Amino acid sequence: MRARAALRVRFRIAVVQPFRAARRPLGRPKGLRYERPAIVYGLAFVVALLSDSANAARRAQPRVPPPTLTVTADTRLLVVAPHPDDETLGAGGLMQRVRAMGGRVHVIYLTDGDGYPEGVRVEDHIESPTPRDYRGYGRQRRAEARAALNALKLGRYAYTFLGFPDGGLCRLTRQYWSEHRGAYRSPYTRLDRPPRSELLVPQTEYRGEDLTQELAQLIGDYKPTIVLVPRREDQHADHCSAWYFVADALHDVKRVDPEFETDLLNYIVHWNAWPFEDEEDRHLPTPPGLRGGASGWIEFRLTAAEQRAKSDALKRYASQEHVMSWFLDGFARANEVFSRPRAPQVVLPARRNLCCEQ
Numbered sequence: 134m135r136a137r138a139a140l141r142v143r144f145r146i147a148v149v150q151p152f153r154a155a156r157r158p159l160g161r162p163k164g165l166r167y168e169r170p171a172i173v174y175g176l177a178f179v180v181a182l183l184s185d186s187a188n189a190a191r192r193a194q195p196r197v198p199p200p201t202l203t204v205t206a207d208t209r210l211l212v213v214a215p216h217p218d219d220e221t222l223g224a225g226g227l228m229q230r231v232r233a234m235g236g237r238v239h240v241i242y243l244t245d246g247d248g249y250p251e252g253v254r255v256e257d258h259i260e261s262p263t264p265r266d267y268r269g270y271g272r273q274r275r276a277e278a279r280a281a282l283n284a285l286k287l288g289r290y291a292y293t294f295l296g297f298p299d300g301g302l303c304r305l306t307r308q309y310w311s312e313h314r315g316a317y318r319s320p321y322t323r324l325d326r327p328p329r330s331e332l333l334v335p336q337t338e339y340r341g342e343d344l345t346q347e348l349a350q351l352i353g354d355y356k357p358t359i360v361l362v363p364r365r366e367d368q369h370a371d372h373c374s375a376w377y378f379v380a381d382a383l384h385d386v387k388r389v390d391p392e393f394e395t396d397l398l399n400y401i402v403h404w405n406a407w408p409f410e411d412e413e414d415r416h417l418p419t420p421p422g423l424r425g426g427a428s429g430w431i432e433f434r435l436t437a438a439e440q441r442a443k444s445d446a447l448k449r450y451a452s453q454e455h456v457m458s459w460f461l462d463g464f465a466r467a468n469e470v471f472s473r474p475r476a477p478q479v480v481l482p483a484r485r486n487l488c489c490e491q
Contacts, residue, residue, distance in 0.1 A: 146248060168461045200428040202227075202398070204359075205260060211357035213348075215371040216246035216299065218450045223400035224361055225285060226444035227434035227471075232287045239355055240292040241348070243375055248299030249272030255456050257436035266460030268357040270452070271299070271322065277437040277450045284446040286441055295347055296327030298339050302374035305341035310482035315435035316340055341378070341481055348382035349389075357395055364399040364472070365488075366423060372403060380477035398471045399426060402464075409463050416464040428473035435467055436461040 137482070153371040206209075212232045214220035220240045228238050253262040253270045262270075275294060282290060297305070299318040309317040314336035316325040326338040333350050337343040352360070362379040363372035378400070386393055404420040413419070419430040435443065448454060453461060 134197045140167035144407065147183075149410060166176070167466070169407070175489040195334050198441070200425075200431045200473065201432050202433055204231045204234050204236055206235035206390060208234065208359060209355060209357045210236060210238050210359045210361065211352065211355060212238070212240045212373055213243065213360070213362040214240060215243050215302070215363065216367070217274040218281070218447070218453055218461070219241055219363070219372070219402055220444065221281050221446045221450075222402055222461065223363070223448055224469060225464075226439045226469050227433055228287060228290075229285055229435075229439045230433075231441060232290065236483040238287055238290045239351075240278075240282065240290070241351060242292065242294045243344070243378075244299040244371065245271030245294060246299050248301070248319060250321070251454055252456050253363065255259045256452050262321075264321065267321040268320075268324070273452055275298050275449075277452060280394075280449040281446040283339070285442050286290045293333075293351060294331060295333075295344070296331055297344055298322070299422075300371065300376070301339065303486065305339065305342075305344060305376055305378055306460045306481055306487050307483045307485070309339065312340065312342075345379055345381045345385065345481060348378055349385040351479040352382055352395075353386045353393075356393065357480075358397045359472070361400060364401045364426070364474070367401050367403050368405070369403040372401075376489055377479055377483070380479035383477065383483045384480065390418040397474060397477070399474055400469070400471055408466075416469050417464070417470055419470050431471040431473070433469045435469065435470060440465070440467060475478070 139305050197315070204227075210224075210228065212224050212228065213218045214223075220242075228240075241283070247267045247270050249270070250262060251289055253266050254260060256270060257266055259266060261267045268481065278294075282292060298317060299321065301317055301319055304317055308314070311486050317324040317340070318341070324339075333347045334343060339349060360379065360383070363369075363375050365373050365376040367373050367376075381395070383395070401420060401423070404423060407420045419432075425431075447465055450461065
C-alpha cells in the first residue's frame with residue numbers, strides 16, 4: 134500500500150502538476166528558445182516505470198520448456214506417406230527410435246509415386262512415356278520403398294500401399310468425392326482404381342470417400358498412439374491433401390470409437406527453398422516463416438547410427454537419386470522436425486479446392 138501511495142505522489146508531482154502548469158497561457162518573447170513542457174518528461178518517467186515493471190514480471194515467469202516427443206515400448210507409430218520416400222525424408226530417424234524402444238511401426242503409402250513425368254523420362258530414357266511406363270515406374274518405387282525400410286533396420290514392421298493416383302489426391306477432396314460422379318482417372322497410368330488384389334474396402338475406386346474409408350479402417354484396426362502426416366501447409370498438393378484425408382478419417386474413427394485417442398503429429402517436406410539454404414549445416418532448421426503449429430516446433434535429435442541408416446535408406450531410392458539427389462540429401466541431417474496441430478475440424482467433401490493451387 135505504501136508503494137502504491139508513493140507511486141501516486143510521484144505521478145502527481147511528475148505529471149499532474151506540470152500538466153496544469155502547461156495549460157496556462159505562456160508568451161514566448163521573440164528569439165527565446167522553446168522549452169518542452171514538463172508533461173513530456175513526466176510521461177517518459179511513467180513509461181519507464183511501467184516498462185521496468187513489465188520486464189521484471191517477464192523475468193519472474195518460468196520459462197516454458199520446448200515441446201518434446203517421447204517414444205516407449207508401447208508406441209505404435211503410423212506414418213502416412215503421400216509417395217514412396219516421404220516416410221524416410223520426414224521420419225527415417227523417428228521410425229528407427231520407435232523400433233529400438235520396442236514399439237511398432239506401420240507405413241501407409243497413399244500413392245505409388247507413378248505420376249512423375251521427368252522421373253520416368255530419366256529412368257527409362259524415353260521422351261514420351263506411355264501409361265505402361267508410368268505403371269512400371271510405380272512398381273519400381275514400391276520396390277525401392279521396401280528396400281529403404283529394410284535399410285533402416287526396423288526389424289518387425291508393416292507397410293500398406295493404397296495405390297491412389299499420384300498428383301490427383303487434391304481432386305478427390307471435392308470434385309471426385311463420391312459415386313455421384315465417375316471415378317477420377319489418372320492422366321499418367323490411365324487407371325481409375327487401385328489394384329484389385331490390394332483393396333481394403335470392396336469396390337474401391339479413385340474417389341475421396343473411398344480413400345477416407347480405407348484410411349479409417351487401417352487406423353481403427355491398428356489403433357496407433359502416434360499418427361504422423363504431412364502438414365496442410367506443405368506446398369505439394371498430394372501432401373496437403375494427405376492431411377485432410379487423415380483428419381477426415383480420424384473423425385470417422387472417433388465417431389465409431391469415442392474412446393480412441395492418438396498423438397497427431399505433422400512433418401513437412403515441401404516449403405519454399407527450405408531446407409536447402411544452408412546445405413553444409415548438419416542441423417535441420419525449422420522452416421522459415423512457418424509457425425510450429427499448436428505445440429511449437431519439435432526438434433527430434435538423431436544418434437550418429439540413426440543418421441547413417443537414414444542416409445543409407447534414402448540412397449535406396451535410386452529412381453529419385455537420378456533426378457534429385459540434392460533434394461534427398463537435404464533431409465539427411467542430425468535431426469528431424471515435427472509439430473502438433475490444433476485438433477482438426479475437417480469434414481470432407483470440401484466446399485472449395487483445398488490444395489490444388491499448392
